[in-house]
Amino acid sequence: MKAAVFHGPFNITADNVDDPKIKAPHEVIVKVLAGAVCGSDLWTYRGESAAALESRIGHEFVGEIVEIGNEVENLSVGDWVITPFRYSDGECAACKAGWQSSCAHGGFWGWDSDGGQGEYVRVPYAQATLVKLDEPPAAAAVPDLLTLTDVMSTGMHAASSAKIVPGDTVVVVGDGAVGQCAVIGAKLLGAGRIIVFGGKHPDRQALAKQFGADEVYSARGEEATATVQELTGGFGADVVLECVGSATSFATALTLAHPGGRLAYVGLPHGVSVDIAKLFRTNVTVAGGLCPARRYIEPLLPKVLAGDIHPGEVFTTRLPLADISEAYRQMDKRETIKVLVTP
Ligand SMILES: [Zn+2]
Structure with a gap:
């Protein structure tokens, strides 16, 4: 089978790798029907994460179960499934409390199990996990469903x-896919006014x-601070959603x-204190962290499924897995908001 492999900075290609095999009875094999490149994958792409050379990558995917371990009870071959960006056992204290991203036995796709691309x-x-x-959903709903694996859940x-309580003035810092989905999340919780700070790309705005x-607004740093002061009568926003993660963005937020x-x-x-x-x-x-x-x-x-929200609009490019290096290039250059990867 083919999968994306990280060979070093700015070098991710779709290569032949071994077919996955069930190793434990609680596992299944999913045939990926749609995957995605995440902004956080770019840290690896740029050589700024600790990813090992020749490791697999990608943590956003939806698909169909094609093989099933004999301890798995409520799933069947043929089921259409959504995968959160981290797997979890559902049984530890963290999982039971709803903090599955801190699961004692959990792990990340690409690091602790196969990559999702x-x-x-x-x-x-x-x-x-699943x-x-x-x-099976209508084809048109697949991009929306795919965002639930990470960016829409993270924005929420x-x-x-x-x-957020109804009527709040909410500032979203960042116009990438997570920032965009945070706007949807703020709206769902009844924000009264939503102000976004991002770049100058008209499509993102x-x-x-x-x-x-x-x-x-495309303002940053002190200009962003002054803009929010002006917009809020010199007081500031009720809520700020920091959706970038860089030191400068956090300092502004x-x-x-x-x-x-x-x-x-x-x-x-990254480098935030x-x-x-x-x-x-x-x-x-200050609240938040790794999204469960x-x-x-x-x-x-x-x-x-009801079409009330369409977070899948963040996918402004669609490319086949064979063109994964082009997908990363476009994401890195901010030529697209987010790439949907087809098998
Ligand atoms: Zn757990």
């Missing part, structure tokens, strides 16, 4: 962690508005909430 994936703890659909996690943003406000962060942090003394003076709550995507898939699923 490939034709087939071995899924550990399948019964707890969410199956009652029937940002909004939920910030405890238009999408944020389509998802429910009231205003979109911390200046945008008003005293007593809430900041949630869901972008994979927080000055607790500053938070002390402002009483700003498994917790969000089931509540978001009916909204996607």
Whole structure:
């Protein structure tokens, strides 16, 4: 079978790899029907993560079960399934409390099990990890469903962690796929006003508005701080959703909430440090972290199947797995918001 393999910085290609085999009775093999490249994959692509050379990559995929371990009870060959970006056993204290991303026996695709950018994936703890659909979805719904594996769940996690209440003024920092989905999440929780700070790409600005943003700005740093001050009568925003994870983005985000406000962060942090003394003076709550995507898939699923939300619009490019190096190139150059990878 073919799968994406990381050979070194800026060198990810679709190569022949061994077919996956069930190694434990709690596992299944999923045939990938659609996968994606994530902004967080770019840390590996650029050589800024600890990924081993020749390792598999990709953690967003949906597909069909083609083989099943003999301890797996509530799934069958032929089931159409959504996979959270981390597998989890569903039995440990963290899982039972809804923090599946901290599962004692969990792991990441590409690091602890097969990468998701490939034709087939071995899924550990399948019964707890996978969410199956009652029937195969319409082709048009697949991009929306694919976002539940990560970016839509993560955007929702940002909004939920910030405890958005109806009427809140919410600033979203970042116009990538997670920032876009955070706009949807904020809207679902009843935000009164949504202000997005991102880049200058007109397609990203238009999408944020389509998802429910009231205003979109390309300002950064002090200019962003001044803009939010101006827009909020010199007070600041009720809620800030940090959806980038860089040190500069986080530093800016911390200046945008008003005293007593809430900041949630869901972008994979790189080089971020927080000055607790500053938070002390402002009483700003900082929440968020690695999204327990498994917790969000089931509540978001009916909204996607009913067409109430269309997070799949973040996929502005579709490429076959054979062109995975081009998919990474386009993501890295910000020529596209997000790439959907077909087998
Ligand atoms: Zn667990």
